[in-house]
Amino acid sequence: MNxxxxxxxxxxxxDAIASCPARLGWMVGSPxxxxxxxxxxxxxAYRFPQLRWSFAHLPSLVPTAVVPRGCGPAxxxxxxxxxxxxxxxxxxxxxxxxxxxAASLAANxxxxxxVLHRGRIVHERYFGVxxxxxxxxxxxxxxxxxxxxAEVLIADGQLDRAAPVGLLVPELAATGFGDASVxxxxxxxxxxxxxxxxxxxxxxxxxxxxxxxxxPRPPGWQGxxxxxxxxxxxxxxGEHGRVFAYRTVNTDALAWVLEAVTGQPLAPLLSQxxxxxxxxxxxxxxxxxxxxxAFAGGGLNTTLRDLARLGELLRLGGVRDGRRIVPAAAxxxxxxxAEPPVRVRxxxxxxxxxxxxSMWWATHNRHRAFMARGVHGQALYIDPAAEMVxxxxxxxxxxxxxxxxxxxxxxxxxxAEHLIADPA
Amino acid sequence: MNxxxxxxxxxxxxDAIASCPARLGWMVGSPxxxxxxxxxxxxxAYRFPQLRWSFAHLPSLVPTAVVPRGCGPAxxxxxxxxxxxxxxxxxxxxxxxxxxxAASLAANxxxxxxVLHRGRIVHERYFGVxxxxxxxxxxxxxxxxxxxxAEVLIADGQLDRAAPVGLLVPELAATGFGDASVxxxxxxxxxxxxxxxxxxxxxxxxxxxxxxxxxPRPPGWQGxxxxxxxxxxxxxxGEHGRVFAYRTVNTDALAWVLEAVTGQPLAPLLSQxxxxxxxxxxxxxxxxxxxxxAFAGGGLNTTLRDLARLGELLRLGGVRDGRRIVPAAAxxxxxxxAEPPVRVRxxxxxxxxxxxxSMWWATHNRHRAFMARGVHGQALYIDPAAEMVxxxxxxxxxxxxxxxxxxxxxxxxxxAEHLIADPA
Numbered sequence: 001m002n003x004x005x006x007x008x009x010x011x012x013x014x015d016a017i018a019s020c021p022a023r024l025g026w027m028v029g030s031p032x033x034x035x036x037x038x039x040x041x042x043x044x045a046y047r048f049p050q051l052r053w054s055f056a057h058l059p060s061l062v063p064t065a066v067v068p069r070g071c072g073p074a075x076x077x078x079x080x081x082x083x084x085x086x087x088x089x090x091x092x093x094x095x096x097x098x099x100x101x102a103a104s105l106a107a108n109x110x111x112x113x114x115v116l117h118r119g120r121i122v123h124e125r126y127f128g129v130x131x132x133x134x135x136x137x138x139x140x141x142x143x144x145x146x147x148x149x150a151e152v153l154i155a156d157g158q159l160d161r162a163a164p165v166g167l168l169v170p171e172l173a174a175t176g177f178g179d180a181s182v183x184x185x186x187x188x189x190x191x192x193x194x195x196x197x198x199x200x201x202x203x204x205x206x207x208x209x210x211x212x213x214x215x216p217r218p219p220g221w222q223g224x225x226x227x228x229x230x231x232x233x234x235x236x237x238g239e240h241g242r243v244f245a246y247r248t249v250n251t252d253a254l255a256w257v258l259e260a261v262t263g264q265p266l267a268p269l270l271s272q273x274x275x276x277x278x279x280x281x282x283x284x285x286x287x288x289x290x291x292x293x294a295f296a297g298g299g300l301n302t303t304l305r306d307l308a309r310l311g312e313l314l315r316l317g318g319v320r321d322g323r324r325i326v327p328a329a330a331x332x333x334x335x336x337x338a339e340p341p342v343r344v345r346x347x348x349x350x351x352x353x354x355x356x357x358s359m360w361w362a363t364h365n366r367h368r369a370f371m372a373r374g375v376h377g378q379a380l381y382i383d384p385a386a387e388m389v390x391x392x393x394x395x396x397x398x399x400x401x402x403x404x405x406x407x408x409x410x411x412x413x414x415x416a417e418h419l420i421a422d423p424a
Numbered sequence: 425m426n427x428x429x430x431x432x433x434x435x436x437x438x439d440a441i442a443s444c445p446a447r448l449g450w451m452v453g454s455p456x457x458x459x460x461x462x463x464x465x466x467x468x469a470y471r472f473p474q475l476r477w478s479f480a481h482l483p484s485l486v487p488t489a490v491v492p493r494g495c496g497p498a499x500x501x502x503x504x505x506x507x508x509x510x511x512x513x514x515x516x517x518x519x520x521x522x523x524x525x526a527a528s529l530a531a532n533x534x535x536x537x538x539v540l541h542r543g544r545i546v547h548e549r550y551f552g553v554x555x556x557x558x559x560x561x562x563x564x565x566x567x568x569x570x571x572x573x574a575e576v577l578i579a580d581g582q583l584d585r586a587a588p589v590g591l592l593v594p595e596l597a598a599t600g601f602g603d604a605s606v607x608x609x610x611x612x613x614x615x616x617x618x619x620x621x622x623x624x625x626x627x628x629x630x631x632x633x634x635x636x637x638x639x640p641r642p643p644g645w646q647g648x649x650x651x652x653x654x655x656x657x658x659x660x661x662g663e664h665g666r667v668f669a670y671r672t673v674n675t676d677a678l679a680w681v682l683e684a685v686t687g688q689p690l691a692p693l694l695s696q697x698x699x700x701x702x703x704x705x706x707x708x709x710x711x712x713x714x715x716x717x718a719f720a721g722g723g724l725n726t727t728l729r730d731l732a733r734l735g736e737l738l739r740l741g742g743v744r745d746g747r748r749i750v751p752a753a754a755x756x757x758x759x760x761x762a763e764p765p766v767r768v769r770x771x772x773x774x775x776x777x778x779x780x781x782s783m784w785w786a787t788h789n790r791h792r793a794f795m796a797r798g799v800h801g802q803a804l805y806i807d808p809a810a811e812m813v814x815x816x817x818x819x820x821x822x823x824x825x826x827x828x829x830x831x832x833x834x835x836x837x838x839x840a841e842h843l844i845a846d847p848a
Contacts (some may be wrong), residue, residue, distance in 0.1 A: 030593075030683045031715035038712055040487075057489075060712055065462075065484045068557035069707065133695075133707070135491035169454075228455050259454045271557075281495065282503050283557070283707060288484055290456035290463055303798075 007333040013397040016106040019049035021080045021128040021395075032165070037398040043134045043216050052395040055137045055376070056111060056130050058301050060212070061384060065287035065294060067275050073278030075309050075320060083424060090414035092404035093350050101415065104407040105152070109396045111136060112324055114303040115388040116312055117419050126304075128395075131256040132332025135285055135301035136393040140298035141380055142286075143251045145270065145310070145360025146328070148330060150186055152273055152321035155327035159261050165253060169260050171228070174235035177253045184240045185254045185361055186358045188247055191238030196247050204234070208249055212289040214298070226291045227252050243343045244356055248297035255296030266294040277325040278313055280306040298374065304391050309378045314370075334360040335370045348402045350409055367416055377398035379408070386416035437821040439811045440530040443473035444554040445819075450477035461823040468641050479561045479800070480535060480554050482725050486637070488709035489691040491699050491716060499733050499744060500704030504544040506848060517774050517830035525839065528831040532801055532819045536728040537559060540736055540813040541843050550728075552819075558816040559709055559712035559725035563755025565804055566710075567675045568796025569734070572609055572754060573817035574678055576697055579751035584687050585610070589677060593684050595652070600660035601677045608664045609678045610782045612671055613766045615662030615730035616713060620671050625804065628658070632673060636713040638722070642643070650715045651676050668780055672721035679720030690718040701749040702737055704730040711803045722798065726813050735804045735813035738794075758784040758792045759808075771825045774833055791840055799823035803832070 004152075013019065024165060026038050038050045040061040045054040054061060086102040105113060113128040115123040130136060138145070153159040166178030180190040193203035209215040211223055211230035224230040231253055262269055267286050275284055284306065289297030313319075314334065318326030334357055354363045363369045367385035377394025379401075384386050390412055396404050437443065450462050462474045466487040469478040478485060510526040529537060534606045535554040538546040554560060563570070577583040583606060588670045590602030593696030604614040617626035625628055633639040635647055635654035648654040657676055679690050686693055691710050699708060708730065711723030737743075738758065758781055768779075791809035801818025805826075820828050 028689070030680055030689075031650055033716050039716070050481070058711070059483060060487050060489045060716065063484050065481075065485065066557075066559065068555075071556055120585055125800040131492075132495055133490075135490065183431050226436070226455055256454050263451070264455075285483070290459055290465070292451040292484065 009089070013048055015264070016127070016406075019052055019109070019397075021049065021053035021056075023128075024053075026050060026129075027057075028128045034379050046215065046394075048397040051111070052111070053129055055395045056134050056162070057127075057395070058137050058287060059135060059285050064225050064299075064301065065265070065285035065288050065292065066271075066324070067267050067286055067300075068271045068336060069275035069280040069283050069306075070271065072276065072279065074281035075312075077116065077305055077309070077312075077416050078120045080117075080122055080424075081124070081339055082122045082379070084418070084422075085115065085123040085415065088411070088415055088418060090411045093410055096406075099407060099411075101411055107407040108331055108404045109394050110377070110391075111393045113390065113392040114304050114308045115415065116308055116315075117423070118387045119312055119316075122419075124304075130304070132305060132392065133282060133303060135282070135303060137374075137378070138300040138302055138307065138393075139374030139376060140248070141307070141372040141374045141378045141379045142296065142298050143248075143359040143374075144256055144334075144380060145274070145300055146251050146258070146296050147186055147372075148310075148314070148326065148334065149270060149273055150182070150258060151263065151333050151358050152326055152331035153258065153328045154182075159257070163210055165257060168257050169253075172256065176234045177231065177238075180240045182257060184255070185250045185257070185413055187244065187342065188240050188356055188359075191236055191240050191242070192245075192247060192249065192251055193235040193237040193249055194249055194294040196245075205248060205294045207284060208252075208297075212293075212295055214287065214295055226289045227293050227295065228256060234318075239272070241342065246356065251279075251297040253357075254297070255294060265292070266296060266422060274310070274326075275306075277320070278309055279283045279320060280308075280309060282306055302391055307380055307393075308389055311382050311391060315382050315384060315389050317386065334358050335349065335368060336362050347404065348400075350405045352404075365413070369413075369416070375401065375402055377401065377404040381412055383412070383416045386417050387421045390415075426446075434767070438471055440533050440551070443533070443821075445473065445477040445480075447552075448473060448477075448620045450474060450553075451481075465640055469612055470639065471694040472819075474822040476533070476535070479819045480552075480558050481489075481818070482561050482711060483559060483709050486711050488723075488725065489689070489712050489716065490695075491708035491710055491724075492692050492695045493704040493707050493730075494695065494700035496700065496703065497595045498705035499529050499736075501729055501733070501736075502539065502544045504541075504546055504848075505548070506546045509539065512835070512839055512842060513686045514835045517834055520830075523831060523835075525835055528836045529832040531549075532816075533818050534801070535817045535819050536642060537814065538728050538818045539839065540732055540739075540812045541847070543736055543740075546843075548728075552708060554728070554817065557706060557727060559706070561722075561725060561798075561802070562724040562726055562731065562797030562817075563722045563800060563802045564672070565731070565796040565798045565802045566720065567783040567798075568804060569698070570675050570678055570682070570720050571610055571723055571796075572734075572738070572750065572758065573694060573697055574606070574682060575754035575757050575782050576750055577685065578606075579684065579753045583681070589681060593677075594676060594678050595656060596680065599656055599759070600658045601655065603660075603827055604664045604830075606678070609674045609681070611668065611766065612674045612780055612783075613665045613668055614674055615660055615664050615666070616669075616671060617659040617661040617672065618673055620669075620672055629672060632676075634719075636717075636719055638711065638719055649715045651717050651719065652680060652715070655680070657779065664690070665766065670780070675721040676719070678783075679718060689716070698750070699730075701744070702730075702733055703744060704733060706730055728817055731804055732813055732815035735806050735815055739806050739808060739811065739813050758782050758786070759792060760786050760788065772820070772824075772829065774826075774829045783789060789837070791837075793837075793840070797825055799825065801825065801828040801832070805836055807836070807840045812840050812843055814839075 077236030586606040678846030
């Protein structure tokens with residue numbers, strides 16, 4: 001058992017009800033009393049239970065760039081709510097007694113969840129301070145959006161999967177990214193002198209966050225200023241293309257590539273290629289560093305339903321209302337692959353057999369489900385066999401999804417089986 | 425001639441074309457080169473010509489709270505563009521030769537302008553980095569939105585115009601606001617030991633901005649932290665209700681009152697009472713201080729068309745699509761008054777005869793036009809006789825609207841007369 005798991009069991013953080021951010025009254029008052037204030041600068045924003053409020057208020061805490069929805073109509077999501085979801089029973093991973101769907105939402109510290117079946121909302125819940133029109137951080141689900149965007153450009157012939165990164169972004173030529181291919185960034189099979197261990201204060205992920213201003217900088221910070229200055233410090237360690245290792249910096253390097261080949265900053269690029277044609281109902285927002293560079297590895301904030309719309313677009317193979325929004329090849333790529341897998345390092349047990357492809361997790365289960373995941377429980381789960389899409393935003397006390405998976409993955413699969421058996 | 429006017433004439437800032445933020449390439453690049461970066465912390469964001477970019481990117485520079493548009497359909501703005509607006513000739517104030525409408529847009533450093541006639545878009549232009557889906561700072565047009573919101577609550581019986589501020593907000597009881605009435609805040613006839621001279625670095629407006637974090641704080645800042653801490657330092661100076669004096673702190677005190685009587689923070693309150701029922705197409709955003717308190721005196725950011733929608737709602741007396749959104753009494757209040765005016769101090773020449781009512785400027789001209797105004801050229805102008813609404817966002821090099829008025833007010837009136845003569 002790794003350190004965070006031991007920690008959470010030892011310290012027993014307050015449960016979903018006790019930590020409910022609406023109940024705790026964060027930032028309520030004019031001004032809020034000092035003990036109910038949450039600020040970015042003093043680090044309180046990312047402490048539990050404060051993060052349950054912060055995850056739904058990031059643009060109130062840090063600078064963000066808009067990803068405009070454009071001016072067209074939103075893609076309608078008809079409602080067809082079912083009364084048989086809350087009581088659906090499933091068995092959590094690692095054994096234990098049966099649990100109801102409704103109980104799992106509290107167990108996971110769910111902030112909001114929506115289930116689409118055949119494009120209709122069959123189940124939708126909001127908790128705490130989350131609401132239909134509120135933006136919630138997607139954390140590493142952002143990577144899935146970037147992966148899709150890259151696959152769109154590849155399918156359109158604007159980007160070459162085999163091209164070396166250093167050729168497309170000369171500033172990265174002399175770094176560990178220089179001779180990696182775009183495809184290796186996408187599948188996170190680069191070999192870099194960089195670690196992403198959340199439990200190790202000296203790991204690269206914290207330096208990356210400090211450079212980009214995602215977290216307050218340690219006192220006396222002398223490190224790189226900005227995501228891209230940090231990327232330029234990363235050396236190679238080994239041979240690219242051999243081992244899968246989940247590293248956020250790959251996505252930030254990918255964003256640099258996308259901006260270089262299109263000549264557009266990420267926010268308007270994402271708007272133009274995905275958010276507008278998708279028919280998003282609300283503008284999304286991307287966290288940015290002091291130089292305006294987006295946090296591509298985890299900075300997207302969206303409403304729950306807009307995230308679900310993206311999932312529905314993928315479920316439909318890239319077509320919305322009979323109009324192709326995303327090339328079919330791009331969607332297929334996220335879902336599965338005939339290529340032999342690279343060796344997998346550090347995959348949690350419930351994900352055995354899964355593959356990380358273009359910044360998506362392909363489960364290769366019987367339903368060919370695939371998903372984008374972010375720490376603390378962010379998820380976009382697409383089950384093609386069940387014609388089901390689940391978008392979930394959450395604020396689990398600790399980052400590892402291994403803490404949420406046991407009460408999430410089997411619940412979602414059980415609901416998928418139920419929808420197949422009883423499509424209603 | 426006051427100092428800023430002398431300064432602008434002496435220093436001759438670059439014109440609208442030379443200062444075009446798209447042409448200057450602010451924040452373009454990955455990352456942008458240092459000389460093209462704009463940051464909040466170093467003060468560059470509000471320098472000219474950088475402010476031409478910043479005004480359309482405030483949520484990328486400072487924390488903001490969302491004012492959700494909700495999930496309903498946007499209020500449609502049908503297009504009926506006319507080709508006779510660009511060449512419309514008018515005579516600028518203070519004499520001079522005739523100017524065309526199109527030339528006036530450059531003279532004013534217009535970022536975006538839209539003209540509605542009978543609810544249809546007859547003219548619309550975007551310049552520089554501004555775009556239909558982009559949020560632009562409304563600056564003191566925000567005050568007009570707050571004034572309207574207060575009048576709605578008054579008309580609904582939730583707020584008493586005669587109530588003393590100190591009774592509604594006990595924290596303000598011992599300050600200069602304490603024995604002022606809500607109505608005196610609204611009409612800015614409070615008597616306060618506070619000055620709003622932009623040309624004086626020691627004036628209250630800069631302390632207010634530093635306390636709220638609207639501008640970077642001077643090195644070694646020891647003053648109040650947050651808008652509300654600053655409001656509590658303001659003493660009375662004279663007798664309330666006698667003299668009109670334009671002071672931003674009145675609006676921030678008003679916001680405190682609105683939050684106190686409704687128990688809601690300003691952003692959701694504004695969303696619920698105005699932005700959602702209005703049928704706004706995009707979420708708006710409010711700048712906030714480190715305690716989450718909104719900058720009510722100037723922190724609203726909206727798309728151009730959503731601002732125009734608000735104007736159209738007022739032109740229609742508060743009714744949208746046959747449904748009353750805002751009480752008729754609230755709208756009438758902004759437009760004119762039978763009450764004797766308080767004495768007016770410091771009104772620019774072209775505004776002679778105007779009245780400041782509930783944070784709106786009632787022109788009392790033949791068309792009974794009324795407007796909300798913000799420094800650097802922000803404007804929402806409603807001309808009931810011509811069935812015309814003009815929303816304009818701009819980034820004039822210097823704050824005073826006296827610099828934009830000569831090429832704006834007569835142009836708008838000329839267009840109004842033209843629309844009456846030739847409604848097409």
